[in-house]
Amino acid sequence: MDITALRNLTYGLYVVGTNDNGRPTGCIINTCFQVTSENPIVAISMNKNNYTHDIIVRHGKFSLAILAEESDTSLITTFGFQCGRDRNKYTNYDYEWQNDVPILSGIFSGHIICEVLHIADNETHDVIFARVLNTIPDNGTPMTYAYYHHVIKGKAPQNAPTYIKEENVSPEDPKPNSGKKYICEVCGYIHEGELPDDFKCPVCQAPRSCFKEI
Template sequence: MDLKVLYKLTYGLYVVGAFKDGRAVGCVVNTCFQITNDVPRVAVALNKNNYTLEAVKENKRFSLSIIAEDTDPSVIGRFGFMSSRDTDKYEAFGMEVIDYVPCVKGKFCGRLIAEVEQTVDCSTHVLVIARVVDTVEGNGVPMTYAYYHNVIKGKEPKNAPTYRAEEAEVAAGPKRRFECDVCFYVAETDGSDLPEDFVCPVCGVDRSHFHEID
């Protein structure tokens, strides 16, 4: 079976926000889709290792912020590659509480507030099925997963259901390649070192977090 065919499934990108023991936590997901319309419901797949799943199960209510093409990409770096277990992910961006759930501040296409109705155990992940109880308008063009990969050159961590193991081992090219140890973004140069003031375009860390690969 050629699992690469799965790469052709399309997705958007979202930030899930929830409270856990009074703290705002959250993570990036791509696996979100609408299920029903009359009573609007969405489903989100969350990895069992993600702290956000514990928060969603505990509070049964979460926000879903729809990432735009021009949302600050360091939101993806922070919410997608770090854990709320040991990081306050909202610190750098600010947070507002809407309908009792935390929402990261910034430019988003819109937000949904959802209440958990049921969860389905899917071995490594849990599918969370939730009723949409409120919406907040935003603006911008929704970022697709393809845009994230092709334009932002972003990757995903192992906890993402769509983690692409093969792509993590890309063939060596004639250029020099440097990988970020936080979000695995790969910067290419035409043979030179990374500039002193280089900053990761995805997660915002400085050059000291990059090491040469290949």
């Protein structure tokens, strides 16, 4: 089945955060929608293999930071391609606690604080329905998934509902192969050839400093 038409469904990008026994943890998701208008309920989709998924199920609350075109793009690298199981993704970012969940500082399109109501099993993913407890407005332009792909040139992480495996991902205008190989320590992408000083990973946008020679 050709599933390329699914790429035309509209999505946004969100940092979902929660409380891991007093430590903030979170990840990037691309699926959130409003279910009801009065006393609003929203729903998010999360991969069951995601560490943040397990903590949300345990803690029962989460925050959503709606990414904006003006947001710090390093958030996508940190929260989208690293695991919170063995590192604190919030270390290099300002945040505060509200309603027992972390709220990131910076330019966003707003924040939503939610309490889990029930969870629907969907094979590899769970759809988590949650009551909106509070919202924090902001004035950033919402980052659509199309903007992420076509302007930032980002890819979907493996746990995303929209992930499509690509056989060979190469940066634009690759340098001649020097026989050297480098691996991105953030997402595992392997680059063949020299790395210019301004090189960024074509998968997760991590800088050259995140690559090591193999």
